[in-house]
Amino acid sequence: MNREDYRKAFDELSFSADFQERTADLLQQRARELEKERTEMTFNKTKRIAVLIAACIALLAVSVSAAYMWLTPAQVAEEHNQPLLAEAFQGPDAIAINETVESGDFSITLLGLVSGKNLDVLNQDLEKDHTYSVLALRRLDGTALTNENHSLTQYTMTPLVAGCSPAAVNIWTLEAGCSGMAKDGVYYYLLDTRSIEMFADRTVYMAFYEGFVPNNSIFTVAEDGTIAFAEDFAGVQALFTLPLDPAKADRAAADAFVESTGMNGWTNERSDPEEEWDIERRETEDGEEITLRPKPEGGEALEFATEEELAAYAEAERANLQADLDRGTISRETYDKSIRDLEEALQGVRDGTLAAAILEDGGLFTTTVPTEGVRFEVTQDGVIASNDG
């Protein structure tokens, strides 16, 4: 297979001629509906916040240590036009957390979460429970965060589970959607993931940090499965432990989920890139060309046979084939073809156009002579893999 064949195969696909037109129309219609809903919601919300401010002033009269006022998770859901979710955040299944961590220039407060089915009116997924979490971020120097000066994706908010690799359980594997909005100088994250209640019999965290996909530059995992930020991770960070109800755990579903990700491996040791790549350096007129090829994992490098080794192998193999033919366990056609293959391999190795390796199971692997830096391995599942581009 080469790139041309691949492109040709996928260029053969034909889609609806009006797909783009139809999709743009659908999105425009939905955008108008959302805008209408947002306008109506803004009017209601203004009144509700006015009541909250009044309550806050009353509290200040009796206590000078009144907490910073956030929107509630329900109000954040309302801001996102999610009435069912807002209702759920005020229902019996909601978990209020209201814990704050100060890190870098920020105060990070995990406000709460709720899990359930069919709470998202915009993105109904009838088959899966989801967990919705709300976090508030504010700058410690008092500078207001706005939709313009804060980038939602510069930071990651993700559940993690003790005993599971951060690479296996995170917002990417949990099929998350994250929405952000600024309100009165505070930036709110509304995170929607597949339900994390299945992990409730273990320690479940909500991590917030400056960065992208969880890796061992950001996190370490202790022998007992406990997850913490790496000591030298200098970015903004907060790690909250979630008070989930262990009775809601589903160990079988959790294990199946982790298994399905295929990513439950983890090491705290940061690898040297040279251990993961074959590096080929070549002098060119302009300087030096460096080619990196990923090393196939899991097996020993395949060693190619010398001409003499191959000749000895061919002699023994001819005798075996003749014996099989005499016993009637192979047909004449198979015998002839096998002999032809052997002769071709021998001739190719003699004239330098082929390389051949004798495999542990007695088979012969032939290939065109690999260029410098290209190597072959037999992987753990018995497949021969190369690192060529």
Next chain:
Amino acid sequence: MVPFGTDETIRRIVAAYSDMLLRLACTRLGSTADAEDAVQEAFLRLLTARPVFRDQEHEKAWLIRTTLQRAGDIRRRAEQRNIPLEDVAEPAAPESPGGELRAAVRALPEMYGAVIHLHYYEGYTIKEIGKLLGLPAATVGTRLARGRERLRQMLREDVV
């Protein structure tokens, strides 16, 4: 960047990414109709999630990941209902080399298919794919090598 939701940005994004995302979805889904559903869902998600993108590369990466998630969801739903996806998809068994290759790509584990497609069809380098999928370059390289080897094995076996 201009927020997604205005008529102008909707038309721009749909025109810019539809073809790429539809073919990408077909690495998971055999039916082009299902692929169209997956891509529409990804665009709708963009409208409702209102993510803020640093630049167009970030926007593209978000759409690629969301499309793959949606395509994976559709595939899993079909599998749970025991709908034979391949039957729905390309009703006449893939007799052309192209159909055979597409079927082999769909048969790859999810983690390999996208990497193979982004490299072979879109021409992205390992480093670029790492940025698009949020994976270390070494992981992309390993997936590319393993995915390619599995494809070779499958296509060889089919031919024989």
